[in-house]
Amino acid sequence: xxxxxxxxxxxxxxxxxxxxxxxxxxxxxxxxxxxxxxxxxxxxxxxxxxxxxxxxxxxxxxxxxxxxxxxxxxxxxxxxxxxxxxxxxxxxxxxxxxxxxxxxxxxxxxxxxxxxxxxxxxxxxxxxxxxxxxxxxxxxxxxxxxxxxxxxxxxxxxxxxxxxxxxxxxxxxxxxxxxxxxxxxxxxxxxxxxxxxxxxxxxxxxxxxxxxxxxxxxxxxxxxxxxxxxxxxxxxxxxxxxxxxxxxxxxxxxxxxxxxxxxxxxxxxxxxxxxxxxxxxxxxxxxxxxxxxxxxxxxxxxxxxxxxxxxxxxxxxxxxxxxxxxxxxxxxxxxxxxxxxxxxxxxxxxxxxxxxxxxxxxxxxxxxxxxxxxxxxxxx
Amino acid sequence: xxxxxxxxxxxxxxxxxxxxxxxxxxxxxxxxxxxxxxxxxxxxxxxxxxxxxxxxxxxxxxxxxxxxxxxxxxxxxxxxxxxxxxxxxxxxxxxxxxxxxxxxxxxxxxxxxxxxxxxxxxxxxxxxxxxxxxxxxxxxxxxxxxxxxxxxxxxxxxxxxxxxxxxxxxxxxxxxxxxxxxxxxxxxxxxxxxxxxxxxxxxxxxxxxxxxxxxxxxxxxxxxxxxxxxxxxxxxxxxxxxxxxxxxxxxxxxxxxxxxxxxxxxxxxxxxxxxxxxxxxxxxxxxxxxxxxxxxxxxxxxxxxxxxxxxxxxxxxxxxxxxxxxxxxxxxxxxxxxxxxxxxxxxxxxxxxxxxxxxxxxxxxxxxxxxxxxxxxxxxxxxxxxxxxxxxxxxxxxxxxxxxxxxxxxxxxxxxxxxxxxxxxxxxxxxxxxxxxxxxxxxxxxxxxxxxxxxxxxxxxxxxxxxxxxxxxxxxxxxxxxxxxxxxxxxxxxxxxxxxxxxxxxxxxxxxxxxxxxxxxxxxxxxxxxxxxxxxxxxxxxxxxxx
Numbered sequence: 070x071x072x073x074x075x076x077x078x079x080x081x082x083x084x085x086x087x088x089x090x091x092x093x094x095x096x097x098x099x100x101x102x103x104x105x106x107x108x109x110x111x112x113x114x115x116x117x118x119x120x121x122x123x124x125x126x127x128x129x130x131x132x133x134x135x136x137x138x139x140x141x142x143x144x145x146x147x148x149x150x151x152x153x154x155x156x157x158x159x160x161x162x163x164x165x166x167x168x169x170x171x172x173x174x175x176x177x178x179x180x181x182x183x184x185x186x187x188x189x190x191x192x193x194x195x196x197x198x199x200x201x202x203x204x205x206x207x208x209x210x211x212x213x214x215x216x217x218x219x220x221x222x223x224x225x226x227x228x229x230x231x232x233x234x235x236x237x238x239x240x241x242x243x244x245x246x247x248x249x250x251x252x253x254x255x256x257x258x259x260x261x262x263x264x265x266x267x268x269x270x271x272x273x274x275x276x277x278x279x280x281x282x283x284x285x286x287x288x289x290x291x292x293x294x295x296x297x298x299x300x301x302x303x304x305x306x307x308x309x310x311x312x313x314x315x316x317x318x319x320x321x322x323x324x325x326x327x328x329x330x331x332x333x334x335x336x337x338x339x340x341x342x343x344x345x346x347x348x349x350x351x352x353x354x355x356x357x358x359x360x361x362x363x364x365x366x367x368x369x370x371x372x373x374x375x376x377x378x379x380x381x382x383x384x385x386x387x388x389x390x391x392x393x394x395x396x397x398x399x400x401x402x403x404x405x406x407x408x409x410x411x412x413x414x415x416x417x418x419x420x421x422x423x424x425x426x427x428x429x430x431x432x433x434x435x436x437x438x439x440x441x442x443x444x445x446x447x448x449x
Numbered sequence: 450x451x452x453x454x455x456x457x458x459x460x461x462x463x464x465x466x467x468x469x470x471x472x473x474x475x476x477x478x479x480x481x482x483x484x485x486x487x488x489x490x491x492x493x494x495x496x497x498x499x500x501x502x503x504x505x506x507x508x509x510x511x512x513x514x515x516x517x518x519x520x521x522x523x524x525x526x527x528x529x530x531x532x533x534x535x536x537x538x539x540x541x542x543x544x545x546x547x548x549x550x551x552x553x554x555x556x557x558x559x560x561x562x563x564x565x566x567x568x569x570x571x572x573x574x575x576x577x578x579x580x581x582x583x584x585x586x587x588x589x590x591x592x593x594x595x596x597x598x599x600x601x602x603x604x605x606x607x608x609x610x611x612x613x614x615x616x617x618x619x620x621x622x623x624x625x626x627x628x629x630x631x632x633x634x635x636x637x638x639x640x641x642x643x644x645x646x647x648x649x650x651x652x653x654x655x656x657x658x659x660x661x662x663x664x665x666x667x668x669x670x671x672x673x674x675x676x677x678x679x680x681x682x683x684x685x686x687x688x689x690x691x692x693x694x695x696x697x698x699x700x701x702x703x704x705x706x707x708x709x710x711x712x713x714x715x716x717x718x719x720x721x722x723x724x725x726x727x728x729x730x731x732x733x734x735x736x737x738x739x740x741x742x743x744x745x746x747x748x749x750x751x752x753x754x755x756x757x758x759x760x761x762x763x764x765x766x767x768x769x770x771x772x773x774x775x776x777x778x779x780x781x782x783x784x785x786x787x788x789x790x791x792x793x794x795x796x797x798x799x800x801x802x803x804x805x806x807x808x809x810x811x812x813x814x815x816x817x818x819x820x821x822x823x824x825x826x827x828x829x830x831x832x833x834x835x836x837x838x839x840x841x842x843x844x845x846x847x848x849x850x851x852x853x854x855x856x857x858x859x860x861x862x863x864x865x866x867x868x869x870x871x872x873x874x875x876x877x878x879x880x881x882x883x884x885x886x887x888x889x890x891x892x893x894x895x896x897x898x899x900x901x902x903x904x905x906x907x908x909x910x911x912x913x914x915x916x917x918x919x920x921x922x923x924x925x926x927x928x929x930x931x932x933x934x935x936x937x938x939x940x941x942x943x944x945x946x947x948x949x950x951x952x953x954x955x956x957x958x959x960x961x962x963x964x965x966x967x968x969x970x971x972x973x974x975x976x977x978x979x980x981x982x983x984x985x986x987x988x989x990x991x992x993x994x995x996x
Contacts (some may be wrong), residue, residue: 122893143899155890159912168908169898177726216894 071146071223071256072098073119077128080114080280088114090280092128099254101247103271105264107303111280113228116260120149120226132224143172148217149226153233154209156201156216162188163197166215187219190249207238214246218253227259231266243269264304268292276300283432286440294438298427301354301435307388309425310399312353316346316426324370325353325426330393334370336421339437343426346436352427357388357402359423363416372416375399380409391415487511487970493963511970520967522813523801523953524974530860531949535929537864539743541871542921546914548649548872549880550906552642568639575631582627586620619677626674646881649873661939664866668852668940676849683847690847695759702756709748713741732992758847768834770856770945771810773803775833779814782829787818800961804944806856807834859945863936876921883917884910919990923983930979950975 073096080089089111096102104112117123119130121142129136137145148169156165163184170180188194191211201209210230217225230246231239247270250257261267267274268288276283276291276299284296295301301309314327323335323343333353335343363372375391387405392398401417403409427433462469490505514520637644652660667674690698720737771779780799784792794817802810807830814830815823850858891909900908911918933949941947948956950971958968 120893120897122896142893142896147897149894149897151890151894153888153890155888155894157891157894157908157912159915160908172899172904216898 071133072096073224073256073258074131075115075119075128076130078115078118078125078130079127080111080118080123081126088280089118092282094275094282094285096256096258098256101250101257101259101270101272102275103267103273104258104260104275104277105262105267105304106277106283108262110277112260112262112275112277114280115277116226116228116258119224119258120147121145146223147226148220148222148224149228150210150213150217150230152229154201154213156209156212158201161198161200162193162204162212162215165201165212166219169216169220183219183221184215187215190218191215206234207242210234210242214249218249223256225255225257225259227257227261229261230259231261232263239266246270265306268304274304276303278303278432284440290440293423294440295354295425295435296440297435298352298354298433299431301425301427305356307357307400307402309354309356311427312397314351314353316343316349316351318347323347325351327353327393327397328395330395330397331373332370333373333419334368335424335426339426342436346428350429351436352429352433354425354427355419355423357400358386359420360399360401360403360417361420362403363418367418371421372418374414374416375401377409377411377413377415380411389415391417483969483972486966487973489966491964491966491969493965507966511967512974514967515970515974519816522816524950524971526809527948527950527953530947531930531933531951533860534864534867534933534949535926537867537871538922538925538929540864541868542876542918542925544868544872545874545876545921546880546918549877549884550910552645552649552877553881553884564639564641568635571631571635571638575628575635579624579628579631583620583624586623587617619680622674622677626678646877649877651873652870653874657935658939660870661866661936664862665853665940668862670849670851670854673852675852679849683849687847690758698755698758702752702754705748705752705755709745709752713745716741730992732989735989736993768807768831768836768856769851769854770804770806771802771830771834772944773800776800776802776805776810779810779826779830779833783814783818783826786825786829787822790818804942804946804948806946807831809856809946853941854945856946859941859947863933863940863947866936871925876925879917879921880914883914887913915993919986919993923986923990926982926986927979930975930982 073094075092075094075096078089078092079087081087092115094102104115106112114123118125119132121137121140125138129138131137132145132147157168160168166184166187167180170183175183184197185194188197191214193208193211193215196204196208196212201212204212210233213230231242234242243266250270259266259270261270268291271288273285274288274291275285276296278299284291284300286294286296291300291304295304295309298311302311312325312327312331314325314331317324317326322337323339325331325333325335327333373393375393377389377391379390381388381390382405385405386402387409389401389403389409390398391401425438426436428436488506488508488511490507490510495502496504515524633648637648670676716737720734720741724731724734776799777796780792780795784790784795795814798813798817802813805813808827811823811827811830814826818826850862852862853859887910891913892905895905895909931951933947934951934955937943937947937949937952938955943952943956954968954971954975956962957964957971
């Protein structure tokens with residue numbers, strides 16, 4: 070059991086390529102922290118630096134109270150589960166799990182007990198005499214997990230452990246991982262590119278892009294209060310819609326004007342946050358679920374008119390692909406109904422409490438719903 | 450699918466037919482014909498266009514002669530030589546692996562600027578070292594022909610080259626070696642591992658005969674590059690040995706033996722432990738036992754040399770091999786001494802023992818003589834041969850071996866050359882390919898599990914390379930049983946006890962005796978051995994690699 074602290078950590082390849090930049094994270098004891106981001110964002114590199122498989126170019130990493138920058142992986146008291154499991158193919162499941170303990174010269178009886186307990190916990194006790202070749206993907210995954218568990222390390226490191234499993238198995242294994250963590254309460258650092266995994270597993274999520282941390286927060290906060298435009302676009306089952314436009318002010322109210330296509334009145338709560346940005350180019354972001362069909366009661370200037378292209382019923386909801394007259398694509402998630410008009414102009418209303426306004430650029434900061442507690446201020 | 454199954458098979462067979470006919474006529478046919486030949490007394494001296502004598506079917510007689518009959522003395526001796534030469538196989542495989550690991554280690558720095566700087570520095574250092582090597586070894590002006598030094602050199606048998614010539618040759622060799630080594634290191638630093646890969650692979654690109662000739666030059670006892678380096682080194686060691694107390698060398702030898710025994714004991718104990726707890730299979734245990742035995746034998750040899758070093762006589766003294774006229778002299782004197790012996794048989798043996806060591810020749814001659822004649826035969830044979838000024842055998846302390854001239858060193862010389870050829874060849878490339886295929890995550894997992902460098906090798910690299918090793922072992926063993934012919938032909942002409950089974954086959958079939966039936970029998974015995982060995986390899990190999 071230990072906390073992990075990353076201070077100003079950076080990874081530089083060949084003296085010029087900066088793969089990871091200025092990462093500051095405090096992981097508390099027993100926490101399940103998930104790194105998420107698109108491929109190449111530096112999340113795996115960060116994990117490998119914690120594991121000791123990559124040299125730390127700048128900054129310090131501490132596990133427990135010790136700075137581990139120059140500590141060999143085996144002495145960091147960590148265990149790692151790899152994406153392709155990295156089981157030793159010539160060893161039986163038993164030996165795979167016992168190997169790390171044998172190298173640490175534990176007594177044979179103790180190893181035996183640890184391995185059998187872990188195998189029982191993971192429901193692989195009947196596979197102990199098999200070799201990895203004779204196992205299914207899910208079983209291999211469990212063995213890899215077992216190899217990590219038997220060591221009873223202070224920190225578990227997972228590098229996309231579920232991405233080699235099929236969708237159904239991935240969902241069940243995800244649940245089991247969460248149960249396992251609830252039971253073992255070991256500090257866990259988990260890397261994934263799948264934002265659903267991140268949302269469901271993590272106590273907190275670290276969203277990374279371009280080698281930088283974009284936001285560190287609880288799953289719900291990351292979803293509801295994305296620190297910047299990138300986080301908003303990346304997190305969530307359906308990507309956020311964005312409109313580019315200019316902030317205008319008239320009669321003491323603010324309007325978001327996206328060229329000829331839309332002129333959306335913004336609520337009064339936004340005023341203080343937007344006061345300094347009048348006349349600036351900004352992006353308006355909203356999730357498909359923040360849209361609904363306009364009812365006659367909705368004020369006219371909070372509506373937008375879109376041409377519907379396609380309807381995809383999902384059961385309770387339906388996804389509607391729409392377009393502004395200028396061709397900007399928008400996805401709306403509405404309550405499903407049979408006679409929804411396709412190829413027609415339909416008016417939608419935005420739920421303003423779920424609308425975000427970002428500064429320009431891919432990493433433009435969220436102006437109206439910034440994260441409540443900014444642990445790592447969004448970069449750029 | 451078109452047509453019935455029968456028709457499809459017929460069409461396929463039609464396509465295969467040209468190859469099949471070729472195979473039947475040029476491969477399968479001759480193979481089975483040679484099997485028939487091995488059961489006859491077919492000999493070109495008896496059955497040719499000038500004779501009418503029919504070829505007789507003799508059944509297993511050729512095999513009987515070979516394995517237990519009159520040819521068996523030669524057969525088993527040459528089999529021994531073949532096996533001796535195969536000692537090089539495990540060493541060269543281990544060497545190939547070590548080389549592949551070294552080249553794969555990516556030790557060269559990536560930035561070209563650093564590499565060029567290091568290379569230039571290495572070049573400068575190399576040039577300086579080479580210059581001083583030349584300064585230090587080059588002899589003075591040609592000595593006065595009447596000087597006592599030259600007379601002395603003539604006395605010890607150096608009539609072919611004056612001492613000055615030898616010294617000059619050595620100096621050139623020494624300087625050359627230093628220069629080449631410096632150049633290789635410098636170029637390697639500049640170009641990186643690709644350069645080493647190419648350099649080590651070079652022997653495989655050379656045609657074998659020129660390479661054998663080249664090594665023949667290297668092995669020249671006087672003036673050859675190898676002894677040019679060995680002579681001063683051995684002199685230094687001898688000086689150290691004579692100037693230190695004797696008990697030190699006894700103690701060293703005994704310490705080595707003790708250490709070897711203790712280590713062997715521990716290795717075997719942990720091996721048995723693993724076997725009992727089913728951590729490792731029977732095949733691994735056999736491998737471990739073989740390794741421990743090899744280590745014990747090596748330790749015994751080195752220990753024996755250490756213990757005997759102060760006495761300056763470490764092995765029984767050696768003799769030059771006999772030439773044709775000497776063996777005939779032996780045959781003649783034996784015929785005179787033992788009137789009951791069959792003179793024709795003695796003459797035949799005299800022809801066959803051309804190039805043997807006197808002791809071997811004595812054994813061969815003794816087969817045609819009364820039972821108690823061996824000691825006398827040996828005395829007569831040794832009287833014909835010259836004693837060698839050989840490393841470890843002369844009673845003069847350490848001197849360089851006479852390599853290809855000496856029956857006790859010629860095979861070793863061939864093995865060393867074989868290792869040099871094989872180490873950087875195809876085996877290294879196979880291992881490099883195998884290493885590139887090992888997933889890096891396995892090493893990372895091993896790192897996190899706490900494996901040391903050696904444990905990483907034992908638990909990741911070696912098992913992952915098992916299929917490669919298996920292939921290399923099978924191919925090397927097959928080549929080893931068939932091998933040794935070209936080397937012996939070019940470098941020793943079969944003298945100095947270097948005849949292997951393939952050379953024996955050539956001698957019987959095509960060079961001395963033209964007994965085609967017997968030659969075919971040798972070929973089939975070799976085939977049987979290869980067959981059995983390969984089956985054994987597959988059995989053990991499958992157990993080790995099918996994980």
